[in-house]
Amino acid sequence: MSTSTIDRLEGSRRAARAAASERAVSRAEGWRRRGPLLPALVFTIIVTQLPFLVTIWYSLRAQNLLRPGEDLFVGLANYVDIAADSTFRQTALNSVVITLGCVLVAMVLGIVLALLLDRPFAGRGVARTMLITPFLVMPVASSVLWSVALLNPTYGLLNWAIGLLGIEAVDWTSTFPVVAILMALVWQWTPFMMLLVLAGLQAQPKDVLEAASVDGAGPWRTFTSITLPHLRRYIELGVLLGVIYVVNTFDQIYLMTAGGPGTASANLPFYIYQRAFLGFDIGQAAAMGVVVVIATIIVASAALRLIFRSFEVKE
Amino acid sequence: MSADTRTSLRPARGRATGGVLTTLTWLLALAFFFPVAWMAATAFKQENQAASDPPTWFFSPTLDQFRAVIEGGSGTYVANSAIATGVSTLLVLLLGVPAAYALSIRPVEKVSDVLFFFISTKMLPVVAVIVPIYVVAGQLKVLDNIWTLVVLYTAMNLPIAVWMMRSFFLEVPGEVLEAASVDGAGLMRTMRSVLLPMVAPGIAATALICVIFAWNEFFFALNLTASRAATVPVLIVSTMTSEGLFLARLCAAALLASLPVIIAGWVAQKQLVRGLSMGAIK
Numbered sequence: 001m002s003t004s005t006i007d008r009l010e011g012s013r014r015a016a017r018a019a020a021s022e023r024a025v026s027r028a029e030g031w032r033r034r035g036p037l038l039p040a041l042v043f044t045i046i047v048t049q050l051p052f053l054v055t056i057w058y059s060l061r062a063q064n065l066l067r068p069g070e071d072l073f074v075g076l077a078n079y080v081d082i083a084a085d086s087t088f089r090q091t092a093l094n095s096v097v098i099t100l101g102c103v104l105v106a107m108v109l110g111i112v113l114a115l116l117l118d119r120p121f122a123g124r125g126v127a128r129t130m131l132i133t134p135f136l137v138m139p140v141a142s143s144v145l146w147s148v149a150l151l152n153p154t155y156g157l158l159n160w161a162i163g164l165l166g167i168e169a170v171d172w173t174s175t176f177p178v179v180a181i182l183m184a185l186v187w188q189w190t191p192f193m194m195l196l197v198l199a200g201l202q203a204q205p206k207d208v209l210e211a212a213s214v215d216g217a218g219p220w221r222t223f224t225s226i227t228l229p230h231l232r233r234y235i236e237l238g239v240l241l242g243v244i245y246v247v248n249t250f251d252q253i254y255l256m257t258a259g260g261p262g263t264a265s266a267n268l269p270f271y272i273y274q275r276a277f278l279g280f281d282i283g284q285a286a287a288m289g290v291v292v293v294i295a296t297i298i299v300a301s302a303a304l305r306l307i308f309r310s311f312e313v314k315e
Numbered sequence: 316m317s318a319d320t321r322t323s324l325r326p327a328r329g330r331a332t333g334g335v336l337t338t339l340t341w342l343l344a345l346a347f348f349f350p351v352a353w354m355a356a357t358a359f360k361q362e363n364q365a366a367s368d369p370p371t372w373f374f375s376p377t378l379d380q381f382r383a384v385i386e387g388g389s390g391t392y393v394a395n396s397a398i399a400t401g402v403s404t405l406l407v408l409l410l411g412v413p414a415a416y417a418l419s420i421r422p423v424e425k426v427s428d429v430l431f432f433f434i435s436t437k438m439l440p441v442v443a444v445i446v447p448i449y450v451v452a453g454q455l456k457v458l459d460n461i462w463t464l465v466v467l468y469t470a471m472n473l474p475i476a477v478w479m480m481r482s483f484f485l486e487v488p489g490e491v492l493e494a495a496s497v498d499g500a501g502l503m504r505t506m507r508s509v510l511l512p513m514v515a516p517g518i519a520a521t522a523l524i525c526v527i528f529a530w531n532e533f534f535f536a537l538n539l540t541a542s543r544a545a546t547v548p549v550l551i552v553s554t555m556t557s558e559g560l561f562l563a564r565l566c567a568a569a570l571l572a573s574l575p576v577i578i579a580g581w582v583a584q585k586q587l588v589r590g591l592s593m594g595a596i597k
Contacts, residue, residue, distance in 0.1 A: 030423070030424070033417055033421050033422065033423045034417065034423050035413075035417070036413030036414060036416050036417040037413070037414045037417035037418065037423055037429065039410050039413070039414070040410040040411055040413070040414035040473060040477060041414065041429065041432075043410055043469070043470065043473070044432075044433065044436060044470060044473055044474070047466060047467070047469075047470035048436045048439060048444065048470055049436075051444040051447040051448050051451070052439065052443060052444055052447075054447035054450075054451070055443055055444060055446060055447050058446060058447060058450075065450075112343075113340075113343060116336060116339065116340040116343065117340065119333070119336060119337075119340075121333075121337045121340070123341075126344075127340055127341060127344040128344075128584070129581055129584070130344040130345070130347065130348035131343070131344050131347050131348070132580065132581075132584065132587070133347070133348055133351050133577060133580075133581075134347055134348075134350070134351065135580070136527070136573070136576050136577040136579075136580040136581075137351060137354075137573045137576075137577065138530070138531045138547075138548060138551075138569070138572050138573045138576065139531055139533065139548075140531070140533050140548040140551050140552060140569075140572070141354075141548075141551060141569035141570070141572050141573045142350075142569075142573075144551060144555055144565055144569050145350055145351075145353075145354045145566070145569060146350070148555070148562055148565060149350075149353060149354060149357060149562065149566065150350060150353070152366075154366075154368055155366045155367060155368045155370070155562075157353060157370055160368065160369055160370055187347070187350065190347070191347070192591060195587065195588045195591065196588065196591070196592055196596060198588075199588045199592075199596045199597075200596070203596075203597075234596065237592060237595055237596070241591070241592065241593075244437060244438055247440070248440055248441055248442075250441075250442075250533070250534050251533045251534070251548075254533075254537075255552065255555070268440075268442070269440060269441070269442040269534075272442040272443075272445075273442060273445070273534075273538075276445065276446050276449070277449075277538060282446055282450065285446050286446050286447075288442075289440070289442055289443030289444070289445075289446065290443065292440050292442065292443055293439060293440060293443045296438055296439070296440055297438075300435065300438040303438075304431065304434065304435065304438075
């Protein structure tokens, strides 16, 4: 008997065994497998999905916590109000500007820093530790730090620094509120991007880089035609995760500008918070929440396809 | 110029660029670190030195501000933060590790749908659910109750933990599991004596990420707590609004509040990357 016949026999026996085990997997096994998953799944559904269903219900009612007796079904009236609400549109635009501005600037800075850190030099670990620290500072603490210690118009450090250059003091949080918030956000998120890109750089196959240098490719050529394509997956992941987190920014806005002046620097989370907890307008706030979720789903379904590719999720 | 001199020039020029790049790296590192250093320095100042124009660079450090923060009734806030962070992280691991197991080692059907569901809850904006949570918590009389935060922080971190732990389980070589089942080890024994020790570093990394997010969380804490269940971030905000002019004390509070996470992050830099990418980046 030749070895290939043995292989084939062995193979068909294995296939038969697999088919048998597949049948056995069926019911009991199915539940035994699902068992460990169910507590987490049920918990997540109850805590995250039920409240959202309630949000949809509230969005169809006129309810104000300041007037407890009043609770009417108003159909889509809350949504019609939102469509006519120019503040809602402005805060939606602010959300986009703040999110994209922060993620893109942080990513560019993060790439630069990651490239700088990917070279061997004395004290590299210390430099890296210093660079990741902004991400570890409690966001509430960093908002306080930026608004009071760094951007304060009279004793803030930034005004003192530009004063040395002969530029007059600026009241950052009221004159350029979005810029002030972006400064604090970019400072916090650059280390995040840097860490992801750095991990990408360090996962680069060294032999490919060597081959490129043997073939006479200069550093720029190597960067654009080898390193950047390799980094693509890491950059996409960083942008995606960054957007997920930054779009929900609340702490910096609440503490640095309170959305002001007026609503100039309010994003959607902050505006909805104002309507719900300062205006006690439950119906309106709920309807805005629903609109935000729908918008998120549209953006997220595209993003999720990307994330699945990055994570190489397989059945 | 002959080819010889060109090649001999190269290393010298390379060294010069290298020096420039290293200097640039240090300048940027100092720039990014500077606000934290300034916060720390201000915490050691007297109030009149903290809010001075021009800024005070040289001073004799004092611990007065730290004393004021610690003796000013911060105990309850720290205890609340510790409970919310510790218990929620424990719950996340208790729920998340088995779930990740069921999505990797002995997978259920439709793994990618389940994973999709978990990650999609992270994309659900928190503001969209805060209203019903607030109203329902009010009806259940669990507003200003630390266990409400525990439940919410568990839900907030569970998807991250499931994704992360799954990536660690997938790294366990199949032969190890086969060997364990050939030896007749049951599910629980395989789990306890083979699997868990192998993914222990993963569990630590997951716990670290959960601790960071729970400790720093502010939105739920602001809206769902008042005096009894308020956490450290709320303490900082109330310090700021009630004593806005006490910059040095504010910096001391902010520094103390940030220190646990800063130190944890410094110690566990490698795990940090993996956690932040939810296990996608090794």
